[in-house]
Each structure stands twice: as C-alpha cells, then as structure tokens.
Amino acid sequence: xxxxxxxxxxxxxxxxxxxxxxxxxxxxxxxxxxxxxxxxxxxxxxxxxxxxxxxxxxxxxxxxxxxxxxxxxxxxxxxxxxxxxxxxxxxxxxxxxxxxxxxxxxxxxxxxxxxxxxxxxxxxxxxxxxxxxxxxxxxxxxxxxxxxxxxxxxxxxxxxxxxxxxxxxxxxxxxxxxxxxxxxxxxxxxxxxxxxxxxxxxxxxxxxxxxxxxxxxxxxxxxxxxxxxxxxxxxxxxxxxxxxxxxxxxxxxxxxxxxxxxxxxxxxxxxxxxxxxxxxxxxxxxxxxxxxxxxxxxxxxxxxxxxxxxxxxxxxxxxxxxxxxxxxxxxxxxxxxxxxxxxxxxxxx
Amino acid sequence: xxxxxxxxxxxxxxxxxxxxxxxxxxxxxxxxxxxxxxxxxxxxxxxxxxxxxxxxxxxxxxxxxxxxxxxxxxxxxxxxxxxxxxxxxxxxxxxxxxxxxxxxxxxxxxxxxxxxxxxxxxxxxxxxxxxxxxxxxxxxxxxxxxxxxxxxxxxxxxxxxxxxxxxxxxxxxxxxxxxxxxxxxxxxxxxxxxxxxxxxxxxxxxxxxxxxxxxxxxxxxxxxxxxxxxxxxxxxxxxxxxxxxxxxxxxxxxxxxxxxxxxxxxxxxxxxxxxxxxxxxxxxxxxxxxxxxxxxxxxxxxxxxxxxxxxxxxxxxxxxxxxxxxxxxxxxxxxxxxxxxx
Amino acid sequence: xxxxxxxxxxxxxxxxxxxxxxxxxxxxxxxxxxxxxxxxxxxxxxxxxxxxxxxxxxxxxxxxxxxxxxxxxxxxxxxxxxxxxxxxxxxxxxxxxxxxxxxxxxxxxxxxxxxxxxxxxxxxxxxxxxxxxxxxxxxxxxxxxxxxxxxxxxxxxxxxxxxxxxxxxxxxxxxxxxxxxxxxxxxxxxxxxxxxxxxxxxxxxxxxxxxxxxxxxxxxxxxxxxxxxxxxxxxxxxxxxxxxxxxxxxxxxxxxxxxxxxxxxxxxxxxxxxxxxxxxxxxxxxxxxxxxxxxxxxxxxxxx
Numbered sequence: 001x002x003x004x005x006x007x008x009x010x011x012x013x014x015x016x017x018x019x020x021x022x023x024x025x026x027x028x029x030x031x032x033x034x035x036x037x038x039x040x041x042x043x044x045x046x047x048x049x050x051x052x053x054x055x056x057x058x059x060x061x062x063x064x065x066x067x068x069x070x071x072x073x074x075x076x077x078x079x080x081x082x083x084x085x086x087x088x089x090x091x092x093x094x095x096x097x098x099x100x101x102x103x104x105x106x107x108x109x110x111x112x113x114x115x116x117x118x119x120x121x122x123x124x125x126x127x128x129x130x131x132x133x134x135x136x137x138x139x140x141x142x143x144x145x146x147x148x149x150x151x152x153x154x155x156x157x158x159x160x161x162x163x164x165x166x167x168x169x170x171x172x173x174x175x176x177x178x179x180x181x182x183x184x185x186x187x188x189x190x191x192x193x194x195x196x197x198x199x200x201x202x203x204x205x206x207x208x209x210x211x212x213x214x215x216x217x218x219x220x221x222x223x224x225x226x227x228x229x230x231x232x233x234x235x236x237x238x239x240x241x242x243x244x245x246x247x248x249x250x251x252x253x254x255x256x257x258x259x260x261x262x263x264x265x266x267x268x269x270x271x272x273x274x275x276x277x278x279x280x281x282x283x284x285x286x287x288x289x290x291x292x293x294x295x296x297x298x299x300x301x302x303x304x305x306x307x308x309x310x311x312x313x314x315x316x317x318x319x320x321x322x323x324x325x326x327x328x329x330x331x332x333x334x335x336x337x338x339x340x341x342x343x344x345x346x347x348x349x
Numbered sequence: 350x351x352x353x354x355x356x357x358x359x360x361x362x363x364x365x366x367x368x369x370x371x372x373x374x375x376x377x378x379x380x381x382x383x384x385x386x387x388x389x390x391x392x393x394x395x396x397x398x399x400x401x402x403x404x405x406x407x408x409x410x411x412x413x414x415x416x417x418x419x420x421x422x423x424x425x426x427x428x429x430x431x432x433x434x435x436x437x438x439x440x441x442x443x444x445x446x447x448x449x450x451x452x453x454x455x456x457x458x459x460x461x462x463x464x465x466x467x468x469x470x471x472x473x474x475x476x477x478x479x480x481x482x483x484x485x486x487x488x489x490x491x492x493x494x495x496x497x498x499x500x501x502x503x504x505x506x507x508x509x510x511x512x513x514x515x516x517x518x519x520x521x522x523x524x525x526x527x528x529x530x531x532x533x534x535x536x537x538x539x540x541x542x543x544x545x546x547x548x549x550x551x552x553x554x555x556x557x558x559x560x561x562x563x564x565x566x567x568x569x570x571x572x573x574x575x576x577x578x579x580x581x582x583x584x585x586x587x588x589x590x591x592x593x594x595x596x597x598x599x600x601x602x603x604x605x606x607x608x609x610x611x612x613x614x615x616x617x618x619x620x621x622x623x624x625x626x627x628x629x630x631x632x633x634x635x636x637x638x639x640x641x642x643x644x645x646x647x648x649x650x651x652x653x654x655x656x657x658x659x660x661x662x663x664x665x666x667x668x669x670x671x672x673x674x675x676x677x678x679x680x681x682x683x684x685x686x687x688x689x690x691x
Numbered sequence: 692x693x694x695x696x697x698x699x700x701x702x703x704x705x706x707x708x709x710x711x712x713x714x715x716x717x718x719x720x721x722x723x724x725x726x727x728x729x730x731x732x733x734x735x736x737x738x739x740x741x742x743x744x745x746x747x748x749x750x751x752x753x754x755x756x757x758x759x760x761x762x763x764x765x766x767x768x769x770x771x772x773x774x775x776x777x778x779x780x781x782x783x784x785x786x787x788x789x790x791x792x793x794x795x796x797x798x799x800x801x802x803x804x805x806x807x808x809x810x811x812x813x814x815x816x817x818x819x820x821x822x823x824x825x826x827x828x829x830x831x832x833x834x835x836x837x838x839x840x841x842x843x844x845x846x847x848x849x850x851x852x853x854x855x856x857x858x859x860x861x862x863x864x865x866x867x868x869x870x871x872x873x874x875x876x877x878x879x880x881x882x883x884x885x886x887x888x889x890x891x892x893x894x895x896x897x898x899x900x901x902x903x904x905x906x907x908x909x910x911x912x913x914x915x916x917x918x919x920x921x922x923x924x925x926x927x928x929x930x931x932x933x934x935x936x937x938x939x940x941x942x943x944x945x946x947x948x949x950x951x952x953x954x955x956x957x958x959x960x961x962x963x964x965x966x967x968x969x970x971x972x973x974x975x976x977x978x979x980x981x982x983x984x985x986x987x988x989x990x991x992x993x994x995x
Contacts, residue, residue: 018759018804019752024815025802032577034818039579043477049466050473053553054482056546057489060496063504118389121382135386138393144670145396146607148643149663153396155650156403174651192389222378250497252610253640257647285499285610292503294614300507307500314495322488566834573794573830574847574905575823584846585836 068308071301081263081287093306095265096287099180100249100313102276103259103283106184107191107248112241114188115195116230122196123203124225143193151257154186158258167278168268179268180277183258190251191244198243202236203229239324246317249310252285261286261295284310400663407661410441415661419444422620422637426646429654440654445662447622451636454537454623455612456605459544464598467549471556472582494550502614505543510534510615518633526630530621536633537623540616544608548601555600559593560586592680599677603670609640616641639666736958737939742771745911745942746791746814746826751805753786753795760786762966763805768912770942773934775957775974777947779994783966784946788914791944792826793819809911827905828914832921833897835889835904840881843889843900844868847908867907874940875903876933895926902933906941913937915945919952931956950990954978962986 032043079092118135126132142150158167159177167179206229214224230237265281282290284306289295291303408415425435425443434440474483514534523532563586571581587594617635620642625631637645639662649655746768753761761783768774768791776784786795793814795801807814814822824847835843841860845868868885872878877899881892889900898918905913915934919927934943934956947953953960953974960977962970962985970977970986981987988994 019750019763021750021804023752023754023802023804025754025800032579034820035577035579039577042579042583046469046473046477049469050478052466053470053490053549054486056549057486057493060493060504060546061489063508064500114385114389117382117385121379121386125379125382127379127383131383131387131390135390138390140674141393141397141667141671144603144674146609146640146643146666146670148607148609148640148647149400149666150396151647152643152650152660152663153399156399189392220372220375222375225378246495250495250499252497252499253644256610256644285497288499288503289610289614292614293506294502303503303507307503310497310500314497315492318488318492318495322491564834566830566832567836569794569797570830570834570836570901571846572797573792573823573828575820575825575827575908576847577820589837 064304064308064311067304068311071305072308073305076302076305081282091302093284093287093302093309095263096282096284096306097309099259099265099281099283100285100310102180102281103183103187103255104245104248106180106277107187108241108245110185110188111191111195111244112237115192115240115244116199116237118192119196119199119203120225120230123200124221124229139193139196142189146253147190147251148253148257150186150189151254154182154189154254154258158182158185165278178258178260178280180259180279180281183255184277186254186258187248187251190254191241191248194244194247195237195240198236198240199233202233202239205236206232235324235327239321242317242321242324246314246321249283249313249317250285252289255283255286256289259283259286261290263287263290284313397667400660400667403657403660404664405657407441407443407657408664410439411443415443415445416449417444418446418622422447422642426620426655426658429658430649430652432652432654441657443658443661445639445665447620448637448639448642448662449665450622451537451616451620452606452638452640454636455541455544455616455638456602458541459548459605460598460602462541462545463548463552463601464594466545467552467556467597468587468594470549470553471560472587474553474557475560476578476582490550490554494554498547498608498611499614501543501547502611505539505611505615506535509543510539513539513633522630522633526627526634530619530634532630532633532635533617535615535617535635537616537636538632540612540636540638543611543615544605547608547611548605551604552594552597552601555597556590556594559590559597563589595680596677599673603673606666606669606673607640608638609644612638613641613644618645737771741939742769744769746807746809747811748787748791749806749808751787751790751807752803753783753790754802755786755798756800760966761790764963764966764968766961766968766971768942768944769959770911771939772958773938773943773945773956774959774961775945775947775953776961776963777950777953777989778963778969779989780948781965782963784961784963785916787963788916788944788946789828791912791914792823792828794823794828824908825910826912826914827908827910828916829898829901829905829918831917833894833901835892835897835900837888837890839886840889840892840900841868841885844871844903844907846904871903871907874906874937875899876929876936877903893926895922895929898922898926898930899933902930906937910941912942912944915943917946917948919947920949927952962989964989 032040035043073092076092076094077097078094080095081091081093118139122132122135155177157163158179158181159175161175163177164175166181168176170176210228210232211224214228215221219227259282260280261282262280263282265276265279267275267279269275269278288303288306288310291299291306293300420435420442422444428435428442429440432440435442474486478486511534513536517538518532518534526532560582567585567589568581571585572578576584616637618637619635620637621635623631623634623636627634643659643662643666646655646659650659744767748767749765751761751764752759764783764787766774776788778784789795790803791807791814795803796819809817809822809825814826827847836846838846845864848864848867869878869882872882877896880896881887881900889897892900898921902913902918919930922930931952934945937943938958945953945956957974960970960972960974961968962977962983964985970981970983972982976982977986978990981990
C-alpha cells in the first residue's frame, strides 16, 4: 500500500482488482440438517402450513373463477330474475346488483359522516372522559356483535309505528319494517367501527406539530380540524369507507332479515327514489343464497355466476384499499408540512 | 399553486371574513360532535337493553336450565310456532344446550386449529418463504379475508358437502342412525372445516404483520448468539407477537361466533347435539350453532314466543362477544409487564 | 494540521492497575468524578505467555453486490489481548467484524474470498450455530430481549423452557447466569431481583447485560461492534474496564470509531481505510509511530 496523499485525504479510486482465489458468493440460508429434531419438526410444520394455505387459497380462487365464468353470461347483467319456477333457464340478476349498490351507497352515506364525526370527537375533544371511554366501548360492542343480532334490533326499531314512512304497512296494519332504508341503516351501524378505527388511526398518526402550528397561528380547534386535520386524513377516511363498503356488500344476514328474500326490487308508493328505498328487494348475497340448495330457487349456475360477480366486487374494493394505503400518508403529510413551512417563512409555493 | 389549508378562502377573490371559527362556533362544533358520539352510545346501549329486555321472558320461564339439555330443539320451536305448548311445559319451554354445544364445537375447534395453522403459516411467510411467494400471497390472503360468508357457504354446500357425503359417510353408517337423524354432507365436520378456512386469512394477516414488526435488533441478536432461526422465532419473535396473535384469535372467535349464513347452509338443519360417544359418527352429525338458529327462525318473529326465544339466543351471543373482548383486553395487560405492547 | 503532531490525547505516565472489580458508581448515582474517565491511560499488557492466537484471517475479501468492501485483509485475533479496529465510516471494519462469526451470510448478495480460521479450523466448515456460540457478538445498540434479566442471560444456554414465564431454574443454570453476570460486572447491581424485565435497566446496564448474555455461553472470542457509542461516559468507562478485564479469558475484537477509546483499551490496532488494512500492529506502534501517512492523517484527525 503506497503512502500517498496530502493532509486532507480524499477517497482513493476504488481498486478494480478482485481476489486472486476462488470467490464464494450468495448468502447461505442456514441448513436445517444440523438442528435438533424438535426444531426441524417445527420447520417442516411451517412449510406444511404455508404450502397448505397456498393450496387452499388457490383452490378457492380457481374453483370460483372457473365455475363463475362458465356460467356467467352478459344477459345476466341486464335481465331481472324471472318470477317463474324455471330459475335455471331464465332471467338474470340485474335487480340484485342494483340492490347491492343501493345498500352499499346508503350504508356508507350514513356511516361515513357519522364515523368521521365520532372519530374526530374521540381524538380531538374527548371531554368528558367517561363519555369518551363509553363511546369507545360502544364501538367495540358493535364490532363484536354478530350481524344477526344487529339485524334483529334493526327490525324491532323499524317496525315501530312512527317509522312506517321508511317502509310499508302490511295488510293488518303492522309496520312491515323491511326496506332498503332499514337495511341501509343497519348496514351503516355495521360499517361504523371500521370507519371510526381507520379515521382515528389516521388522526393519531398526524404529528403534533401540525396542530401546534395551526393553534400558533391563532386558529381555533374547529377550524384546525376542518381545514388542516381532516383534509390530511382523507386517505384514512377513504380506506375506512372502502373497508366498510366491503363489509356491507358481503353481509347476507342483515339483508335477509331486513330486506326479505325476494328476487326483485319492489317499490312502495309513487315518489321515484323514495319508493325504491321504501320497498323490498334483493342483493347479490341473498340472490346467491336463494339460488343455492339452501334457498328457494334451485339454480346453482346462477348462484355461481352471481357469486363470481360478488367476488370481483370484493377484489376491486381490496385493490382500491391497497392503492389508497400505498399512496397516502407520506405524500399528503409532506405537502401539508411544506405549506405550513412556506407560510411560516413568508414565501409562497 | 397549492391551496394553503390554513388560509385558503374558497370563493377566491371574495373575501369572506366570517370563515374563521370563533370561540362560540368552536363550542358549537364540540357540542355537535359530542352529541353525535352520544347518539351512537345511546343507540348501542338501547340495543343491548332491548335485547335483554325482550330476552327476559324466555329466561324467566326456563331459568338456568335454558342452557341445559332436554328434548329436541326443533320440536320446541315447532311447538312455539303452533302456539301449542309441549305437554307439561309452558309455551316458552326451551332447552338450548344442543345449540350451545354446536356453537362450542364448531367455534372452539375452528379457532384452535386456525390458531395453530395461522401461526405456523405466518412464521412461514415471514421467515422461511421465498420473498416472491410472500409478495404474491399477501394480496391473496387479504382477498380471502374479504370473501363474503355466503360464498363460503356456496362452495360448502355445492362442492364440499356432496363430496363428504359420497366419500366419507358410508351407507351403513347412515342406516345405523337413520332412526334418529339423517346424515348427509351438512354436518359438524364440514361446518368446522369451512369455518376454519374462513377465519384463517385474517389471523394469518395479523400474525404475519406482528411478526414482521418485531425489532430486527432482537432477531439479529439472537442469531448472533448461535440460536437457530426456528428457536429464535419461537422464543423471541413469537413472544413479542403474542399480544397481536391473541388479538387476532379474539377477532377470529368473534367472527366465528357471529357466523350465521355459512353455518346455516352447511352445518345441517337440525338442532342436534352431536354426541362424541357415537365414535366416528359424531363427526358427521348435524349441528346448528346459535347464530345460525337466529338466521333460520328470523321469519317467525311475529310469534311472541319465538321472538323471545330468538332474542334470548341473541343475548347469549352478545354476552359472549363482550366476554371475548374482555378476555382479549386482559391478556394484553398481562404482556405489558415485559415491555411488549401493541 | 501538522501531520507530525502526536495524537491529541492526554498522556499520563501512570499505568493503570487492572483490577478484578472495576470501580462502580455508588448506589445513589454519585460518580467517581469525571476526571477519572479521561485520565486513564493505556492499559498494561498481559504477559506474553498468556497470549495465544484464537482466530486467523488470511487474504479476506468481502463484497456486497458489486463492491468489494473488504480487500485482502490478514490479521490475527488473540486471547489475552484486545484488538481494536479503527477507521472512518465505510472502511469495512464492521463488515470484517461480522464476517468473523458469519453474520455476513445473512445478507443477500454477499460474496467472499480468503480464509478465516478458528483454532486452525475453517469457520465455514463448522456448523454455523456452533461457531456463533464460540464467537459471540455484542451490538452497538443494546438489544436485551423482552424477558427477565435471568431469561436474557440464560437465553443462549440450550435449556428447555419451563412452563409459564419463569424458566425452570436448575442449579446449573443459576450458577451459569450468576457467573456471567459477575464477569460482566453487573451482578452487584441486579443480583437482588433477576426476574425484573430487562428493558427497565439503564442503557449502560443493558449493554452490560448483553455482554453477560454473550459471556454466558463461555465463548472463545467476543466481538464488540461500537458497544459504547450509544452510552454516556460513565457507562462507557465501566464497559471499557470490563473489556480490559475480560481479555485474559476471552479474545476480544472491538470496532470503534472513537480513537480515544481505542487508545484506552487496545493492545493491538488494525486501521482500515476503504476496505484495505492500512496498518496493523501493536497500539504503541500504531499510535506513537505510525508507519503509513494515511494512518497519521486519520489519527491526527485530518479526516474521518
């Protein structure tokens, strides 16, 4: 090695020469053959479990795709279920698709604002603290309650006389209690915990500097929330909403109890949109259920096709969630910070 | 130019001075939001109270033996429907043990198997699997976790149940119990199997996330001490991930308890108490867990006796869910002692 | 800066006596005084008869991906002396350290050439976990496991875990743990309650716990990767005393970017720059009479 260089030593040129002898490359994963027997057993069990999961996952996906695609025809999307015995030969599932969309839209429309409000109150205000703890417990209770129980309660509420305008009255004067309104409302309760949790997480992940900077500029808490915090957590809110939507479109019990198992959407009354919402109908989930051997109809082909459509919906929603979570957070936070920094330094971006 | 969130005034040039919240509007905002949160609380409290109130007649007429065995659940329900009480009993007579037993069997076994399988699979994913496999499996597992239960039920009733019926239940076996119950593909085994598969994905996802977030320093420190990879995971990573795995188990149990549709479709439609003493036949006997019963009887709620009974079952489910939450919280507290948080 | 200036370290002629129990701060936190930390000088060497070679590196080349990070390094690790590896960031000293217990294999894309032997056995022929039990490592950031102190120290000892949180405490295990804690100089401070969570200890104590944990398996070589860089001066002093005491029973290799620390503890010094072993010799020779200009530059603070 030559002793060159001056007092201040810049890095040398990297010598390009390599080693004279053999080069052993690649990282070696530890060979398990030397492990004691118990450890090796654990290792093999892990492999079995892992491969098993792959096989199960593959099996389900392939099965549903094959069966679904084989029975899927374009006309299914545009025709309604035909009210006749030969379900296997005729009709489609247009109304059920519409039903699913209505319930999902109604449910998230109610749950999203409510969920964001509750989440905001829980993170930003939290006074009195007993109320905050109670509300948190209530959200946990919803999250843990089976949807059948929620449906029962919903039925009870919507069967009350003063809510008759949200559904219809049966011949003997009793409030029917089943309608899109009812189903949508209970679905909102179902989706609420997801939206609250997601929004809370996003709000809690915001750096305290954001709030401090806003208060330092003289803004009140309400303004801070409205102008700074909520826009920053939009991805979190969106994620929670999409997760809630996924949960809603997948539920059958609530639909069966609060919407009935008809195959067609039947409106009530004459006001255009209100009549649909007051009426009963079908969603993809009840359609699948009804056409399976467990239900009235006996058209497994339709059931497979509808199930396939349902799965594709879930897939799309999942992809949406992934997209939201990967592009969120870092980007938005950086932008808000840049704004605040620019503002405080007096420059405009 | 990006809009500065603090000073942007919508409406552009029009200077609307009243956009800033004063202290008064701040208070109003707090009250409004608080009122909404309170409304949610009141709603849930009302739900819990209502369920228990409507469940009370069923409990009061049966006492603690509501939970016990005694006769055929289906007969009791039919009696209520026809409004003709069974001999010597009130119309509310109900013995839910077959349903409870069915729930315990399906949920318990499913969660136990899923716990073991998901932990092993999570270890596989984070430690032993080739990276490409891990990346490919992640979205697949999340998709599986989101598949609606009716689709699992569909696969069960159209594919799994017939296969089990044909290949695992011999005709001789069927005939041997034909005088008591019909054996077919909708039975305990099918139900437990599909329930396990249903709760696996979410448990794997949570466990894998937890294992990944174990600090690398601990992992490396253990490896550098000459402890092999398996033992490192077993003694350090799993221990650290235990709160998350417990939380996953609690979540999965709650899901399994509340599962109504899928179990209705594949567990068999008889409220039958599967008897382990029957030997292998036990595996193929039909069961009907609690939530599935609610689902089945939801048409007959105009009948007061049935309504009260169904609400009673709902109350039992609510209490179980609450106990589960409590158990999950308690186990988290235990582990905080060693600096393992979640 | 004049390259001929001696290293900027205060030299006191008094040699420090190696003691069995290093001086510790009193229980109420009173320290022996800041003066003692800086007035320590180079430690005395052990008698030559107590020094023997444990590991030997010959013509070692290490690469991550395309770059050769360590180039043609040959040195010797001896029990009875402390080998300090000094150099600027990126000089490859940490990589070289990690290769001594095959930790470099964990990284994808690692390649090597040359030989490393322990007691004349190629380390790549040995089973890797057995090697790592003989050559243990302590890291820069203390990383005690989230268990009790006892469980931490007993970790590497191959014992079956008992039921429940307490490991089944056989007498042998307790003896081994106690001994390791003594050697690490930690027993007096924590011996009263070994079931406390290890995470509750202070930084210096945690690092000594990690050293105790490494010592519990009775290794032949102890590798230390900048063990004091995250610690305060008092803890650093304690650990440096510890290192000097341990060298008689364990061969010690310490990587440090702190020249003064190397001056205080090292018997042999290896100076690395950009992957090459620029200078390798006894600490007197490297610090007082460096042969290479680059060494002189580094020691005088011209770069680094």
